[in-house]
Amino acid sequence: MISFVGAGPGDPELITIAGAKALAVADIVIWASSLVPETILDHCSASPRIYDSASMTLEDVIEVYKTEKESNIVRLHSGDPSVYGAIQEQIDICIAHGLDYKIIPGVTSLAATAARIGRELTIPKVSQSVVFTRIASRTSASMPEREKLSSYAKIGGSIGIFLSIADPQGMQEALLCEDSAFTIETPVVIAIRVSWPDEKIIETTLGNLASSLRATGAKRTVLVLVGEALGGQAERSHLYRPDFAHVFRKRSLPGTTIGRRAKKSTSAHL
Template sequence: MEQISFVGAGPGAPDLITIRGQARLRNADIVIWASSLIPEEMLSWTDANAIRLDSAEMTLEDVLEVFETNPRARIVRLHSGDPSIYGAIQEQISWCEAHQRPFEIIPGVTSISAAAAAIGRELTIPEVAQSVVTTRVARRTSRSMPESESLAYYARLGGTIAVLLSGAHPQRIVDELLAEGSQFGATTPAAVVVRATWPDEQVAMTTIADLVHTIGELGAKRTLLVLVGEALGTKDVRRSHLYSPNFSHRFRARSNPGSTSGRAKSRVNRSVR
């Protein structure tokens, strides 16, 4: 019995899939992928004889039927981004466990990482934000959202927040971000990234107050991600301890800046000879 590979395709750009993910696609007999979320170019890694099924037109039962009727096929279930975040893989994993079908999960580059790269910012800045929350606002799927995990609740904690799957409800995003007790304000920096790493990627820097207008101007509701937090706009960045000459760890002893710089320069000179 062959294993099923749940592979993270990354945010969109075909060359952002992992090498391991590529290898699984090359060896796959069957690939189940979502054409609405993953570019068709990603299938260029597959063998010409591989069966390709578009999950955009399939239910969970349809997918599980493919698993069940093809026990000797190498199946790749290709998910956008990283399959562990809003990938709906747990129900498929439960089937594999119940039917003793071997499986593996191959992580992928998240849309959050891609969005941070697109705006050229680190999401965790010393003394500004040391936590990143990934969440969404729920409307049609509100029953799946635990009451203690509302966007308004997380706004009371501060840090950096990534709001996924919520582009159709921009006013709801703003209302919850500015709810009573929020650590954020109307002028808190925000970023909207549409289709990160795709050829038609759109990026807009804004504030919470202007978020509804910005999303409306971009004209997108799907494949849209919102980042919020002071880390997005901080200019006076506190230096990290990680590379400070006055901070030691198991790989580097504490030293003064001059000697550290000299050692680094010496290493570079030796390596380029």
């Protein structure tokens, strides 16, 4: 069995229980040492063989899958494997060769950053959408024309920009394009190696994005969050208002008691 496991953003405690269990019984682990901290491997308990995918091609990885198909193999990806994880090409090959596989999701760096700064990314009347995107550079051929950063900037919402540290000025200009929903005062968060021991979190504005990015000196493992939701101001949502009813809760009138006691169980506890 091949398990594609999301290792989370870095902190070994932010891997899921399912991911940790998969590592605990793994015979083989293929991981990227440049993206996943070695402390994640502390969840291993069966002394697996370790392959570092940083120096491997897709063909090298698939060869391990095929020759070790009777083993428990964990392919450890940073964050969540469904986001810039390059797993679809591996899945296609697994299907073509009849190899069993499963996917165990992980905590994204975007989720970890939002938690770190104490912000919700979907605030009523401010932002109800979150976009994961990047700026194309060396892999520009893989970026659909309609998915330019400037296109998303015209919509607004909350945007998480991955893998785009190489062009700070281009990022800023795209976000402040003509008809952009953002302004130079729009809040920005730069997260570098979030949840790692040496993490850096910089809170700035869109007008200072390029200079702030350059000042970090970072070359990789950088996430940029943009959007008014990062300002942290919110009106009360409808969901938990006393006068808002839904299938699980009736409308509460002034003076009524909210909530109800749980029924006592009559079953015996053995």
